[in-house]
Amino acid sequence: MHTAWTTKHKPRTVAEVVGNRVAIGTLKQWLQSWGMGVPKQHAAFLHGPPGVGKTVTVEALASDLAMELIEKNASDYRTKEKITQFAGLASQYRGFFGKERIILLDEMDGVYGNVDRGAIPAITKIIRDARCPIILIANDFWDKKFVSFRDKKKYLIIEFKKPPAGQVLKHLTKICVREGIAFEEEALKFIAQRSEGDVRSAVNDLQALTQGKKQLAYDDVSWLAYRDRKDVIFSVLRLVLYGKTCDTAKQAADLADVDLDMLFEWIYENAPYHFNVPSELKEAMEALAIADLYRARVRRTRHWKLLRYVIDFMTAGVAMARDKSKPSGWVPFRFPQRIRTLSASRPERILKAGIGKKIKGRMHLSVSSAQKDVLPYLKVIFEHNPLMAAGLTCWFNFSEEEVNYIAGGKRRAKEILKAID
Ligand SMILES: Nc1ncnc2c1ncn2[C@@H]1O[C@H](COP(=O)(O)OP(=O)(O)O)[C@@H](O)[C@H]1O
Ligand SMILES: [Mg+2]
Known part of the structure; x- marks a missing residue:
């Protein structure tokens, strides 16, 4: 059976996480401080590029400190209702089995910005009343939907940086040793450098390149240089x-x-x-x-x-x-022509289908007639009348991305979204 090496060789303890020592130390101290009562900062906000170990650090720390980790993903906080479902969990320090508890809200980038009514306020409210540590993770902390988290008194803000190539190399080396793969150091260096600090993609490359082999030479990987x-x-x-x-x-x-x-x-x-x-x-x-x-x-x-x-x-x-x-x-x-036509329009087709479904839900039409008969008019309205568009956005519950698409550009979409706030 094939398992992804990112899972198989995922760090089980923070000692195995490469890079970001200071950030990890800060987070650990803060988590431990809860043992002496609720600190001023009820939540930590981890941010940084993908694949550098944000999620895995929290998981490993929870395990190191023998705390209970409750993980939530973007789909769990699309709406205010869903968020209030886990509010109760945050009101107690100890879980059912007496273990101290951490709540992790991962992939916060997926939370809607303006269009969503109440996701972020609902989360900040839970944090305000929290009796256990809450950790938030996002790639882009500076996104304006996160402004309310920029208060250093209330939130411990921790940046995760890309680990240097030498650290990535260390991780790849360990995996090769565990897998019994004989390697030329230059080959691993090459993969590590190419990944530019994205450990996840480095591990994926390593697995792909050693598929069915027990050795890895520099010549096996150097062609990656043109990996387009x-x-x-x-x-x-x-x-x-x-x-x-x-x-x-x-x-x-x-x-x-x-x-x-x-x-x-x-x-x-x-x-x-x-x-x-x-x-x-x-x-x-x-x-x-x-x-x-x-x-x-x-x-x-x-x-x-x-x-x-x-x-x-x-x-x-x-x-x-x-x-x-x-x-x-x-x-x-x-x-190939056939692939070109399909791949060029695929994201657009998905987006349009999503919009069609929302129109269908409100207007009781089929998705295809929603796309054919309603969407063109919406486009005209979204291009010319931001106020009316704002009302329609609320009514149909369109996401930011969908508004961008219908309005035919981010600038016009911004105007519409501003009118909602
Ligand atoms: N710093 C790291 N040290 C060791 N492994 C890592 C590191 N960063 C990422 N990985 C590997 O990549 C996978 C995905 O990492 P993850 O923590 O989800 O990244 P992020 O949350 O920063 O996007 C992990 O399961 C692990 O296998
Ligand atoms: Mg992650």
Whole structure:
């Protein structure tokens, strides 16, 4: 079974968390001070870039200090009602089993700003009355929705910084030792430096690069320097379209860190431009057609064993179609059109669907007619009449992001959101 190494090798005690010693020490002292009665600062606000160990520090500290940790995520405080549900927990220092308690509100960035009515005030109220330590975490402390937390008398504000590469290296080294992987130090240094202090992504890279291997050399990782996924795809395509043997072509599929459907699209899009002898192109396209048949069959029957044939035909099958010919001159690789249209508009489609659902809830229309018949009018209103737009925003309960989208820009959205406050 595969487990993510970020979970498997997650620090269990703060001694294992790399970097941010001062920040961690400050937090620890504050937590311990609760043993002598409720301190002035009822809450700590940890902030800093993603993947540097904010969440894991709190978890490890709770375990080190044998305290009970109650973790809440953004979805638990979308609304005031949900927040009041856990207000009671904060009113007692000891939990059910007599353990001292910490309440962690993680991923505060996900709390709505202006549009939300009452999430942040509800949280500050709980903190004011709290009898146990509350820890808040967000990436961007300076976001204006957090202004009420900027009071140093009431809140212990702690910044987490990116650990230096040497510290990240230490963590990666430990993981390799535990996993029994023989490594060249240069390889780990390279991964550590590339991560720029994001420990989570460094660990993920390490796992991806050592997949199924027990050693790691500098040459195994140096190509990452160009890790723009496209580059990987381009070398894969080169192997498939110009591979001299079946094996090299087949290996290409292992190399690609894209899924097979994606790889298929790339090969399908590019093959016609790289075979200039018609009979060879016919062979190549036939191989792709067979691969596609198997692909459909796998999807229908879930016989995963057939995937082997999909891979063989779309890689080796295409490579073997070439007799000797080579296109005259250099032919650039193209991005698959089908993926481009889908990926370009995906976030927008999700956003629009969300808006459609909210309109549906209020107006009892189908989502698609909400998008087709109502949204265009909303756009006109949001672009020209911020006051009316503000009213509608409340009525439909649109989020900030949704208002941005409908208003067609952050500046206009700001005006609308301001009108609500
Ligand atoms: N400083 C660190 N030391 C050791 N591991 C870390 C560190 N930072 C992150 N990790 C690894 O990355 C994972 C995610 O870290 P997390 O604490 O959730 O980051 P953040 O909350 O800052 O976004 C952890 O489970 C751990 O495996
Ligand atoms: Mg986190």
